[in-house]
Amino acid sequence: MNERIIAACDGASKGNPGPAAWAWVVADGLGTPQRWEAGPLGTATNNVAELTALLELLKSTDPVVPVEVRMDSQYAMNAVTKWLPGWKRNGWKTSAGKPVANRELVVGIDELLSSREVTFRYVPAHQVDGDPLNALADQAASEVAVSQQAAGTAYGTADMPVPAPARSTKSRAAGAGAGAAKGGAAGGSAGRTRSGGTIRAKFAGRCHCGKPYAAKDMIAKNPNGWGHPECRAALA
Numbered sequence: 671m672n673e674r675i676i677a678a679c680d681g682a683s684k685g686n687p688g689p690a691a692w693a694w695v696v697a698d699g700l701g702t703p704q705r706w707e708a709g710p711l712g713t714a715t716n717n718v719a720e721l722t723a724l725l726e727l728l729k730s731t732d733p734v735v736p737v738e739v740r741m742d743s744q745y746a747m748n749a750v751t752k753w754l755p756g757w758k759r760n761g762w763k764t765s766a767g768k769p770v771a772n773r774e775l776v777v778g779i780d781e782l783l784s785s786r787e788v789t790f791r792y793v794p795a796h797q798v799d800g801d802p803l804n805a806l807a808d809q810a811a812s813e814v815a816v817s818q819q820a821a822g823t824a825y826g827t828a829d830m831p832v833p834a835p836a837r838s839t840k841s842r843a844a845g846a847g848a849g850a851a852k853g854g855a856a857g858g859s860a861g862r863t864r865s866g867g868t869i870r871a872k873f874a875g876r877c878h879c880g881k882p883y884a885a886k887d888m889i890a891k892n893p894n895g896w897g898h899p900e901c902r903a904a905l906a
Contacts, residue, residue, distance in 0.1 A: 674699040678740040678793075678803035679727040681719025682811035684884050686900050690714035691814035692723035693822075695806045695830070696731060703806065703830055707822030708814040716881070719811065720746040721775040728782040736787040740804050742795035742880065750779050751790055795880030796834075805833035812882050834882060868899050877901050 676697045683690040693708035707730065711719055720743035731737055741747050754776060757763070762770045770776065793801040795808060809831040814821055821827045868890045875889070876882045877897025883889055890899040 673735070675731055675735050675737040676701050676740070676803065677727055677731065677737055678801065678807040679720075679723035680742060680795075680804060680807040680811045681716060681721070681723045681746075682808070682815040682881060683714055683716040683719050684815050684887055686898060687713050687715045688887070689815050689818060690716075690719045691811045691818070692719050692726055693807045693810035693814065694723055694727035694730065695803050695810070696727075697803055701803070703803065705823035706806065706810060706830060707820075707824055708810040709820045710814055710818040712818070716743075717745055718772055718775065719815075721749065721772055721779065723807070723811065724750070725775055725778050725782070728779065728786075728788070733782075733786040736789070738789050738791055740791045740793045740801055742793055742804055742808070744792065747790050747792055749776055750783065754780060796876060802833075806830050808881075809833045816884050834876065871896070 676699065677694060679692070679694040681690065681692045690711040690713065691708055692711060693706065695703055695706040697703045707726070709722075709726065711722060714722075720741070724739065724741070724746055727739065749772075756765065757770045757776070758780075762773055764770060793804045795804065810821065812834075813831055868888045871883055871887050871889045875896060877889075879897065879901045881898065883898060888899060889896045892901060
């Protein structure tokens with residue numbers, strides 16, 4: 671029997687909210703991937719996708735075996751490791767007195783965590799030489815968010831998704847600047863500008879937050895290049 675499981679989980683939403691999916695990858699104690707699964711969520715937010723990914727991972731692993739969970743979502747990790755005790759004391763209200771968002775998912779995760787040994791490890795998303803399991807989970811979630819078709823070992827999909835190459839923020843910004851200098855948008859990867867500074871992407875790409883966007887998704891210019899409109903607002 672395995673003495674330890676290493677796993678990663680991730681969620682993706684194409685538009686936030688938009689077509690969304692969750693994914694997890696389970697490895698043995700040495701970090702070798704053993705199985706994976708990804709499922710569609712219809713229209714949902716990134717936060718819902720991230721929490722669902724963790725919930726599905728915990729449901730799919732043996733509760734008697736210690737597991738290390740690697741995640742690139744600080745929201746999901748903080749929700750279940752830092753904020754959860756206070757929410758419960760406050761009757762599932764935030765410190766501002768508002769109802770806790772995505773409470774049903776958080777409660778489900780809390781119930782699964784109560785009787786098992788789980789450690790969490792934050793891993794930055796889409797880094798060159800970054801965490802390979804996180805990269806696999808991210809790509810699986812991204813692909814299923816687009817296809818809205820479940821995939822994984824249990825569905826006869828033996829091959830792991832191939833992670834998209836990580837690109838540095840500096841290179842993306844340089845590419846955007848070069849495209850603008852030529853009179854194009856982000857090196858030709860974006861279409862005509864619409865009201866509010868948003869455009870429809872011609873090709874798939876990756877936002878500065880580390881999450882990808884698909885061709886025809888709405889994107890917006892931010893100081894680091896092109897990405898999700900909501901990420902531009904977050905930088906403001």
